[in-house]
Amino acid sequence: MKLPLPKRPVVPGLLASFEHIDAATDAIRTLRSGGHRDLTVYTASPNHEVEEAMGHTSSPVRLFTLVGGLTGCAAGFAMTIWMSRDWPVLVGGKPIVSIPPYVVIAFELTILVGALATLFGVAVLSLLKAGRKIAYDPRFTDDRIGVFVAARPNQAVALERMLREAGAVEVTHAAA
Amino acid sequence: MAVIAPNFTITQTHADVTRDVIATLERPNRGYYLALFGAVGLFLIGLVTFVVLLHDGLGHAGYTPPVMWAVYITTFVFWVGIGHAGTLISAILYLFRSPWRTAVYRATEAMTVFAVMTAGLFPIIHIGRQWVFYWLLPYPNQRYLWPNFKSPLMWDVFAISTYLTVSTTFLIFGLIPDVAAVRDKATGWRKFIYGQLSLGWQGTDTQWRHYSRAYLYLAALATPLVLSVHSVVSWDFASSIVPGWHGTIFAPYFVAGAIYSGIGMVLTLLIPLRKALRLEHMITEYHFDNLAKLTLLTGCILFYAYSMEYFVAWYSGNTFEQTTFYLRPFGPDWWAGWAMITCNAFVSQLLWFRKIRTNLTALFVISIFINIGMWFERYVIIASSLANDYMPWAWDHRLNPTWADWGILAGSFGWFGMYFLLFARTFPIVAIQEIKEMIPLPRRRAGGGHHS
Numbered sequence: 001m002k003l004p005l006p007k008r009p010v011v012p013g014l015l016a017s018f019e020h021i022d023a024a025t026d027a028i029r030t031l032r033s034g035g036h037r038d039l040t041v042y043t044a045s046p047n048h049e050v051e052e053a054m055g056h057t058s059s060p061v062r063l064f065t066l067v068g069g070l071t072g073c074a075a076g077f078a079m080t081i082w083m084s085r086d087w088p089v090l091v092g093g094k095p096i097v098s099i100p101p102y103v104v105i106a107f108e109l110t111i112l113v114g115a116l117a118t119l120f121g122v123a124v125l126s127l128l129k130a131g132r133k134i135a136y137d138p139r140f141t142d143d144r145i146g147v148f149v150a151a152r153p154n155q156a157v158a159l160e161r162m163l164r165e166a167g168a169v170e171v172t173h174a175a176a
Numbered sequence: 177m178a179v180i181a182p183n184f185t186i187t188q189t190h191a192d193v194t195r196d197v198i199a200t201l202e203r204p205n206r207g208y209y210l211a212l213f214g215a216v217g218l219f220l221i222g223l224v225t226f227v228v229l230l231h232d233g234l235g236h237a238g239y240t241p242p243v244m245w246a247v248y249i250t251t252f253v254f255w256v257g258i259g260h261a262g263t264l265i266s267a268i269l270y271l272f273r274s275p276w277r278t279a280v281y282r283a284t285e286a287m288t289v290f291a292v293m294t295a296g297l298f299p300i301i302h303i304g305r306q307w308v309f310y311w312l313l314p315y316p317n318q319r320y321l322w323p324n325f326k327s328p329l330m331w332d333v334f335a336i337s338t339y340l341t342v343s344t345t346f347l348i349f350g351l352i353p354d355v356a357a358v359r360d361k362a363t364g365w366r367k368f369i370y371g372q373l374s375l376g377w378q379g380t381d382t383q384w385r386h387y388s389r390a391y392l393y394l395a396a397l398a399t400p401l402v403l404s405v406h407s408v409v410s411w412d413f414a415s416s417i418v419p420g421w422h423g424t425i426f427a428p429y430f431v432a433g434a435i436y437s438g439i440g441m442v443l444t445l446l447i448p449l450r451k452a453l454r455l456e457h458m459i460t461e462y463h464f465d466n467l468a469k470l471t472l473l474t475g476c477i478l479f480y481a482y483s484m485e486y487f488v489a490w491y492s493g494n495t496f497e498q499t500t501f502y503l504r505p506f507g508p509d510w511w512a513g514w515a516m517i518t519c520n521a522f523v524s525q526l527l528w529f530r531k532i533r534t535n536l537t538a539l540f541v542i543s544i545f546i547n548i549g550m551w552f553e554r555y556v557i558i559a560s561s562l563a564n565d566y567m568p569w570a571w572d573h574r575l576n577p578t579w580a581d582w583g584i585l586a587g588s589f590g591w592f593g594m595y596f597l598l599f600a601r602t603f604p605i606v607a608i609q610e611i612k613e614m615i616p617l618p619r620r621r622a623g624g625g626h627h628s
Contacts, residue, residue: 021617041381045613046388059389083322108334138360143190
């Protein structure tokens with residue numbers, strides 16, 4: 001069953017499947033030093049060795065968390081202060097604007113908006129790369145490591161040999 | 177590196193983990209249906225009670241002035257507390273890099289979400305005119321009236337709704353890669369459903385890069401949140417001047433109690449669950465030993481808090497405070513007072529013995545005592561303190577729980593159990609991807625890897 005979504009263009013290239021992590025990272029390093037920058041690596045769990053081989057830096061998702069948290073905090077104080085002043089009711093002889101109890105509201109909203117913004121950040125950052133259809137194999141969520149390299153058809157033979165030499169147990173070709 | 181236990185060589189491969197966890201989603205046995213049937217039955221009892229309360233009003237419940245916070249608020253605090261152990265295990269132990277949490281955290285995080293879902297119903301049931309519960313929220317209304325943010329009850333609204341939202345987010349976020357793993361093994365309509373739920377997860381390096389960071393931040397946000405939630409709940413009481421409530425130790429006292437009761441519930445749920453789902457090789461004695469040690473720690477903090485409460489009452493020199501605390505073990509509600517002290521302060525001390533910590537039958541029995549004891553703790557604090565408040569003429573007017581109180585209490589266990597059982601059969605109850613993260617991937621060259 002498939003939802004009627006617009007068809008995304010298929011990226012031509014090679015999908016290599018690895019059983020050994022060091023084989024996969026070797027292949028990634030060789031590909032990157034050979035000038036192949038358009039790589040997609042599939043693993044069943046986050047892997048530091050893959051991250052290092054890919055040369056990833058820290059994810060910018062932390063900016064979303066920070067901005068979300070600060071927004072929530074500001075919104076919490078702004079809301080409580082504005083609402084107290086909008087209809088000033090004297091309760092228990094306390095000042096109309098009492099900051100200490102409002103800290104609780106501001107704190108909770110810091111966490112709430114911070115968490116939701118983090119989620120939003122992951123969605124946005126992951127969707128940035130979702131416009132293209134890249135070859136995938138269901139075994140990558142199980143125990144295989146997948147390396148996809150975008151390549152023109154005339155590079156395919158040389159790349160396949162290289163991937164097999166690095167230790168790929170399976171190499172399939174994806175055509176546009 | 178301790179999926180199973182320290183110094184234990186892991187023989188499982190990544191494929192074994194996927195297979196064993198997905199096997200828990202297959203056709204359940206008769207015991208499961210019996211448990212589900214029981215939970216739905218209890219839920220229906222609660223539902224019928226609630227409909228009668230909606231129709232007739234709260235007069236059916238055992239409220240007697242001045243005891244106007246009674247079984248419903250007791251049960252509210254009980255369920256919120258249950259939730260805390262889940263966040264402790266999933267978020268706080270994640271930040272502390274305690275690897276043993278991995279095998280049990282999904283089950284406890286699910287427990288958190290369902291416990292908070294249960295807890296959230298009680299203030300709504302308790303307010304009487306349940307259909308206008310949204311008046312609690314600050315929204316623009318015809319008369320431009322805003323809620324009183326100086327009231328701890330408003331803090332509660334924000335704390336509980338934030339806690340429910342964030343812990344649900346955390347649970348679902350953790351589930352995404354696991355649902356994708358289930359999708360990739362499933363066929364037919366199941367593949368379609370899990371495919372939609374996995375939100376297009378494929379485990380690419382870009383996805384993991386953002387995902388791992390975000391998970392860390394969610395854990396970092398959930399950690400202060402969980403400490404704040406039960407503090408806020410405790411301030412519902414502590415910021416009043418009722419003797420027995422007006423204590424500065426309430427926030428840490430309640431947080432420790434919450435985690436203690438929550439781990440009690442974790443033990444009650446996990447001991448039968450691991451057997452039913454055949455997960456004995458993943459959730460092992462080592463995990464229960466650790467959970468029992470956490471119970472012991474929080475139990476000791478609770479023991480200290482109980483003693484300190486009595487000490488403060490005596491040291492205050494305040495007759496009303498002293499009377500309240502004298503009446504707890506020796507007044508008309510002595511049975512509840514002793515249930516609280518025995519089940520929480522004394523029974524937890526048994527966990528000093530390793531033999532008991534690793535005996536699952538003993539642990540299960542202790543966990544039931546913890547559940548009962550922690551319910552009575554809240555009952556004693558809430559109902560029996562109110563029963564002896566300002567007006568001595570009212571001191572005979574004690575709480576008399578009725579069928580409406582017990583019906584809703586039973587219904588809450590049904591509502592919670594129903595969701596938990598359905599979850600355990602629909603989603604991986606052990607975090608597939610996090611277990612895999614702990615099992616080194618095979619290498620061609622021997623001895624490699626920078627963190628083995």
